[in-house]
Amino acid sequence: MTITAPTTLPTSDADPFALDLLEDPLPFQAELRDAGPVVHLDKYSVYAMGRYEQVRAALTDWQSFQSAAGVGLSNFRHEKPWRPPSVLLEADPPFHDAPRAALTKVLGPRALMRLRDAWLADADDLVDQVLSGGDTIDAVPALAQAFPLRVFPDAVGLPKEGRENLLPYGNHTFNAFGPHNSLVAAGEPYVAELSAWVNTQCQRENLDDNGFGAQIWAASDRGDITATQAPLIVRSLLTAGVDTTVNGLAAVLYAFATHPDQWQRVRDNPDLARTAFDEAVRWESPVQTFFRTATNDIHIGDVVIPDGEKILMFLGAANRDPRRWAQPDEFDLYRDPSGHVGFGMGIHQCVGQHVARLESEALLSALAKRVSKIELTGTPQRHLNNTLRSWRSIPLRLHT
Structure with missing residues (x-):
């Protein structure tokens, strides 16, 4: 790749969605x-930001950096999206406000307190099952995928059948935020079937009466949101509530396998489990990138981003910016990771982040009671995605 720096606007001929760069984006x-x-990324004729200061500022300035034109490469001002846009992720005020408020209430502290004891018990059961099969596992399917797929669909109110569709649907959705490359093409034969299944699950009659989904529909009955918005909000839960958590859990397990001293700190002080998850999200950034669109001519230093141009924000780069973080490439529980942009920032910050933290706390607490050391037994394998920093396999030995 070549990056040149003229007087005002540096340009790059790199393709951040090339498979080799997705495999190792850090250089x-x-x-x-x-x-x-x-x-300026010449390959896609978009502007890019990788420093923490500018990425954070863009995430919080929804008036200038628009989400409603799409948070992927496609510009909804000129292109039709492949599915109805998210009323949360791909909307701005005032259209964003009511759905955001409704979902924030559904996923609030009271809801999480009701889930806490059950999720802690579920994590204990899962870890017991895993350890009963021996001390050597692949952490991705055995833990990082198994636990969210065990507890989150129940919390939403999904039926048991068909939950295996959630991961491929989410994988394609996050791929589709990038260009139409081989990763997108690989998922296209299954899009219609997966989308139909997900859309069916979002209907009131297919949701358990006590789950998040039913509560979202109840908000439409009260008039807080419309009946058109309700299934789209449930869809947002199913789209963004599984893959991101799976990759966050995989990241924290990989971090402990490669930093045994940090795992010992969690065993000595289980309260560090939540800090560990946030540090892993900063360190690995399961969501690597999101786009915005300029709503006016935006001045950043000597550079002007013209109205209507796409801006690619590198959350992963911002979370390792040495201008913000000391020794940013280290996974370090002595660090305060608050302020990372791994969950976004501002009004579009991930509304389900506290759910993900609770899932991680439950799983890590269960492991910490039983496992003295987490050790790699082979070379981990990445799963490539245009937006997500994902794992296909993390072979581990869990020492009890």
């Missing part, structure tokens, strides 16, 4: 940060 992200606060 490119370092070059992007060093080139300047804004870089």
Whole structure:
């Protein structure tokens, strides 16, 4: 890749969605940060930001950095989206406000308190099952995928049948935020079937009476949201509530396998389980990128991003920016990771982040009671996605 730096706007000929860069994005992200606060990516004719200061500012300035034109490469001002846009992720005020408020209430502290004891018990049961099969596992299917798929669909109120569709649907959705490359093409034969299944689950009659989904529909009965918005909000839960958590859990398990001293700290002080998850989200950034669209001519230093242009924000690069973080490439529980942008920032910040934290706390607490050491037994394998930093396999030995 080549990055050149003229007087005002550095440019790059790199393709951040090329498979080799998705496999190992860190060198490119370092070059992007060093080139300047804004870089033009010639491959896609978009502007890019990799420094923490500018990424955080863009995430919080929804008035100038629009989400409603799509948070992927496609510009909804000129292109028709492949599915109805998310009323949360791909909407701005005032259209964003009522759905956000309704879901925030559904996923609030009272709801999580009701789930806490059951999820802690579920995590204990899962870890017991895993350890009963021997001490060598693949952490991705055995833990990182198994636990969210065990507890989150129940909380939403989904039936048991068909839950295996959630991961491939989410995988394609996050791939589709990028260009139409081989990763998108691989998922296209299954899109219609997966979308039909997900849309069916979002209907009131298919949801358990006591889950998050039913509560969202109840909000429509009260007039807090419309009956058209209700299934789209449930869909947002199913789209963004599984893959992101799976990859966050995989990241924290990989972190402990490669940093045994940090695992010992959690065993000594289980309260660090939540800090560990946030540090892993900062360190690995399960969501690597999101786009915005300029609503006016935006001035950043000497650079002007013209109205209507797409801006690619590298959350992963911002979360390892040495201008913000000391020794950013280290996974370190002595660090305060609050302020990372792994969950976004501002009004579009992930509304389900506290649910993900509770899932991680439950799983790590269960492991900490039984497992003295987490050790890699082979080479981990990445699962490539245009937006997500994912794992296909993390072979581990759990020492009890």
